[in-house]
Amino acid sequence: MLAELRIIVQRVNSASNLLSALDIIVSCVRETLKTQVCSVYLYDSDIDGYMLMASQGLKEQAVRQVSLQADEGLVGLVAKNAEPLNLKDAATHPSYFYLKETGEEIFNAFLGVPIIHHRKVLGVLVVQNEEVRRFDEGEEAFLVTLSAQLAGVIAHAEATGAMAGLSPSGQKLTDTVFQGISGSPGVAIGDAVVVFPQADLSQVPERQVNDIEMEIEFFQECLKSVQQDMTALESKIGNQLAEEELQLFNVYARMLDDDVLGNEVIERIRLGSWAQGALAFVARKHIRAFEAIEDDYLRDRSADIKDLFSRVLLYLQKKKPFIPKYANDSILVSNELTPSMIADVPLSNLKGLVSIKGAGNSHVAILARTMGIPTVMGVTDLPLHLVDGKKIVLDGNKGNVISNPTELLLKDYTEAIIEQDQFIAGLEDLKDFPCETKDKHKVHLWINTGLMSDTIYSVDRCVGGVGLFRTEVPFILSERFPSEKEQTLIYRQQLESFAPNFVTMRTLDVGGDKDLPYFPIKEANPFLGWRGIRVTLDHPEIFILQIRAMLRASYKLENLQIMLPMISNVREVNAAIELIKRAHRELRQEGLSIKFPPIGVMIELPAAVYQARALANLVDFISVGSNDLTQYLLAVDRNNPRVAALYSAFHPAVLGSLNYIVKEVKLVGKPISICGEMAGDPGAAVLLMAMGFDILSMNSAALLKVKSVIRSITYLSARDLLDSVLKKDDMHAVRKEVDLMLYNSGVDRVLRSSRTN
Numbered sequence: 001m002l003a004e005l006r007i008i009v010q011r012v013n014s015a016s017n018l019l020s021a022l023d024i025i026v027s028c029v030r031e032t033l034k035t036q037v038c039s040v041y042l043y044d045s046d047i048d049g050y051m052l053m054a055s056q057g058l059k060e061q062a063v064r065q066v067s068l069q070a071d072e073g074l075v076g077l078v079a080k081n082a083e084p085l086n087l088k089d090a091a092t093h094p095s096y097f098y099l100k101e102t103g104e105e106i107f108n109a110f111l112g113v114p115i116i117h118h119r120k121v122l123g124v125l126v127v128q129n130e131e132v133r134r135f136d137e138g139e140e141a142f143l144v145t146l147s148a149q150l151a152g153v154i155a156h157a158e159a160t161g162a163m164a165g166l167s168p169s170g171q172k173l174t175d176t177v178f179q180g181i182s183g184s185p186g187v188a189i190g191d192a193v194v195v196f197p198q199a200d201l202s203q204v205p206e207r208q209v210n211d212i213e214m215e216i217e218f219f220q221e222c223l224k225s226v227q228q229d230m231t232a233l234e235s236k237i238g239n240q241l242a243e244e245e246l247q248l249f250n251v252y253a254r255m256l257d258d259d260v261l262g263n264e265v266i267e268r269i270r271l272g273s274w275a276q277g278a279l280a281f282v283a284r285k286h287i288r289a290f291e292a293i294e295d296d297y298l299r300d301r302s303a304d305i306k307d308l309f310s311r312v313l314l315y316l317q318k319k320k321p322f323i324p325k326y327a328n329d330s331i332l333v334s335n336e337l338t339p340s341m342i343a344d345v346p347l348s349n350l351k352g353l354v355s356i357k358g359a360g361n362s363h364v365a366i367l368a369r370t371m372g373i374p375t376v377m378g379v380t381d382l383p384l385h386l387v388d389g390k391k392i393v394l395d396g397n398k399g400n401v402i403s404n405p406t407e408l409l410l411k412d413y414t415e416a417i418i419e420q421d422q423f424i425a426g427l428e429d430l431k432d433f434p435c436e437t438k439d440k441h442k443v444h445l446w447i448n449t450g451l452m453s454d455t456i457y458s459v460d461r462c463v464g465g466v467g468l469f470r471t472e473v474p475f476i477l478s479e480r481f482p483s484e485k486e487q488t489l490i491y492r493q494q495l496e497s498f499a500p501n502f503v504t505m506r507t508l509d510v511g512g513d514k515d516l517p518y519f520p521i522k523e524a525n526p527f528l529g530w531r532g533i534r535v536t537l538d539h540p541e542i543f544i545l546q547i548r549a550m551l552r553a554s555y556k557l558e559n560l561q562i563m564l565p566m567i568s569n570v571r572e573v574n575a576a577i578e579l580i581k582r583a584h585r586e587l588r589q590e591g592l593s594i595k596f597p598p599i600g601v602m603i604e605l606p607a608a609v610y611q612a613r614a615l616a617n618l619v620d621f622i623s624v625g626s627n628d629l630t631q632y633l634l635a636v637d638r639n640n641p642r643v644a645a646l647y648s649a650f651h652p653a654v655l656g657s658l659n660y661i662v663k664e665v666k667l668v669g670k671p672i673s674i675c676g677e678m679a680g681d682p683g684a685a686v687l688l689m690a691m692g693f694d695i696l697s698m699n700s701a702a703l704l705k706v707k708s709v710i711r712s713i714t715y716l717s718a719r720d721l722l723d724s725v726l727k728k729d730d731m732h733a734v735r736k737e738v739d740l741m742l743y744n745s746g747v748d749r750v751l752r753s754s755r756t757n
Contacts, residue, residue: 035057
C-alpha cells in the first residue's frame with residue numbers, strides 16, 4: 001500500500017486549507033480500505049472536546065456539529081491512551097457512546113488511531129463497517145502509518161487557522177499559544193515584522209499594497225524581463241536538448257504569459273496583495289498541484305515551476321527590494337534568523353526575536369542573550385506567511401509566542417514587562433560589589449565575547465576577565481582568511497580593553513554549525529566530523545598565523561591565554577603546543593620579547609571528560625564548554641527543535657560529568673572554569689560554584705543576575721543543594737529543586753526573568 005500512502009499524502013499536501021485536507025483524507029481512506037465509514041475528529045480547546053470535522057459514511061449534517069468531551073466515547077479513549085483501538089463490535093465496549101445525530105448505530109467494526117504531532121494528540125482518525133469483525137493487521141498498520149505522515153500537515157493547517165483566530169470548529173480563538181523554545185529570557189509585546197531571504201517563495205509574507213495599478217505595472221515589467229531571460233536561455237541551450245524536452249521548455253516559458261499565470265497573480269494584486277505575496281500565493285497553489293500528480297515525471301516538474309516563479313520573484317526583489325518598516329515595538333520573525341538580519345534593525349525598535357528554526361543554544365540565541373533581547377526559537381508550527389503585521393506577545397521565559405491576545409492578557413504581560421525592566425535596572429547597583437556568598441565564599445565571574453559590542457558592554461559590568469573570546473567571529477565576517485596584521489589589530493583591541501585582566505582566546509573553531517563562506521566544510525555529519533582543533537592541526541599554516549597574531553597582540557600586555565577547542569586526546573594537545581612554541585620562537589627571533597602565554601584545553605567531548613586529569617597535566621588551565629559537552633553527552637543537536645526539549649544542562653549525566661571533571665582537575669592543582677551558556681543560568685551557576693569551578697564565564701547580559709543570586713545564598717546551602725540533586729535521576733526533578741532553593745532564598749524574581757532549559 002506504499003503507493004496509495006504516497007498518493008494520499010501528496011493530495012492532502014495540495015489542499016488549500018484544513019477542511020479541504022480533511023475531506024481528502026476521509027474520501028481517500030474510505031476508498032483505499034474499502035470501508036463504509038471514514039471520519040476525522042479533531043481536538044478543539046474552545047470546547048475541550050473532539051469535534052467531528054469530516055466524514056464519509058456518517059450523516060452529512062452531523063459534520064462540524066457534533067462533538068465528544070475529551071474523555072468521552074471510544075474517540076476519547078483512543079486520544080487518552082494515544083494508541084489504536086480495534087473492535088469487532090464497538091457497541092459492546094464499556095466506553096461506547098452513541099451519537100444519534102451521526103447515524104452510526106448500524107456500524108459494528110471500529111478502528112480508531114490517534115493523530116499525534118510533537119507528542120500532542122491532535123485528533124483521531126476512525127474507520128467503521130457494518131460487519132462484525134476486527135480490522136486486519138494490514139489495515140491497522142496502514143491507518144497508523146497514514147496518521148503519522150499526516151499529523152504535521154494537519155498541525156500546520158490548524159496553526160494557520162489559529163493565527164487567523166479560528167479554532168478547527170470555526171469558533172473564535174484568542175490567546176493562541178504557539179510553543180517554541182526559550183532562546184533568551186524576558187517578555188515583549190509588539191508588531192511582528194517578517195524578514196526573509198531573496199527569492200524564497202515559501203517565506204514571502206502576505207502584505208497589503210496601496211497603489212494597486214502601480215503594483216500591477218511593476219509585476220508585468222518583471223514578468224517580461226523573465227520571459228526575455230527564458231527566450232535567451234532557450235536559444236543558448238536549444239541545440240543541447242531533445243525535441244520533447246525543448247517543447248516542455250516552451251510550455252514553461254509560455255506559462256508566464258499574462259493570460260495564464262500572469263492573470264492569476266494580477267487578480268490577487270487587485271484584491272490588495274503586494275506583487276511578491278500574490279506571486280508566492282499563486283506559486284504555492286501550482287506547485288502543490290504538480291506535487292499531487294501521480295505520474296512521476298510530471299510530479300518532478302514541480303521543481304521547474306518553482307524555478308520559474310523564483311526567477312520572477314528575484315526580479316521583483318531586485319528592482320524593488322522590500323525594506324521593512326520597523327515600528328517602535330518590532331518583533332523580528334524569520335524562518336531562520338541570522339546575525340545580519342538582527343543587525344539591520346535599529347536596536348531601539350527591536351523588542352524581541354522569533355525564529356521558526358533553531359534552538360535555545362543556537363548561535364543566534366546566544367547573541368540574543370548577549371544583547372538582552374527576549375527570544376523564542378523553534379516555533380515550528382507558526383504560520384510565517386500570516387504573522388506579518390500582527391500584534392503578538394513573546395514570552396522568552398516559557399518559550400511561547402501568543403497571537404490574538406486579549407486585553408486582559410496584554411495587561412498582564414505589560415505589567416510583567418514593567419517588573420522585568422525594574423528588576424534589570426535594580427541589578428545595576430550590584431556592579432561594584434564583589435561576587436561572594438553570604439558566608440564570604442568568592443567566585444570569579446568572567447564573560448564570553450566575540451563582537452566589539454560585547455566588549456563595550458562587558459567592560460562596564462566590572463568583569464574579572466574573558467573566559468572565552470570566540471576568534472572565529474572575525475573569520476566568519478570576512479570574505480577570506482584574515483591576514484596576520486588584521487587579526488593582530490582585532491586581538492589587540494580585546495586585550496587592551498580588558499587589561500590587566502586575562503583574555504582567553506579560543507583558537508579557530510569552525511565546522512559543525514559554524515561554516516566559513518570561503519572555506520566550506522561539507523559533511524554528512526558535521527558535528528562528528530572535521531571541526532575545531534582537527535581543522536587547524538590539518539592546516540598548520542592557518543593555526544600558526546593565528547597564534548602569531550595573538551602573541552603579537554599581547555606584546556607588553558601579557559594578559560593573553562590560549563585555549564584549544566574540540567580536544568579528544570593528548571596527542572592533539574602536544575601537537576598544538578609544539579606549534580604554539582614554534583610561533584613564539586619565530587617572533588622572538590624577529591626581535592619581539594613576548595612572554596609565553598598560559599595554554600588551556602576546552603573539555604567539550606565525552607572522551608575528554610575521562611582524560612581530564614591527563615589533559616590537565618599537560619596545560620596551565622582547563623575550561624569546560626558546557627554547550628557542546630551537553631550536546632554530545634545527550635546525543636541531542638541543540639539546533640534541532642524536534643529534540644531541543646531533551647537538551648538540558650540539568651540532566652543527571654551532565655551534572656555528574658561536570659562534578660567528575662572538577663574533582664579530576666583539582667587533583668592536579670590546576671584552575672578550572674566553565675564557559676558555556678550553563679554558567680549564565682542563575683540556578684545552574686549555584687551548582688557550578690558548589691562543584692568547585694573557579695571561574696564562571698557567561699554572556700554579559702546574565703552576569704548581574706548570576707551575581708545577584710550568589711550574593712543571596714550561602715556556600716553551605718549551595719553544597720547541600722548539590723549533594724541533593726546529584727542523587728536525583730530526572731532532569732525535571734533537578735530543575736524543580738534548584739528553583740525551590742532560589743525561591744526560598746528570596747530570588748524568585750530572577751526565576752521569572754531568567755529561564756533556560
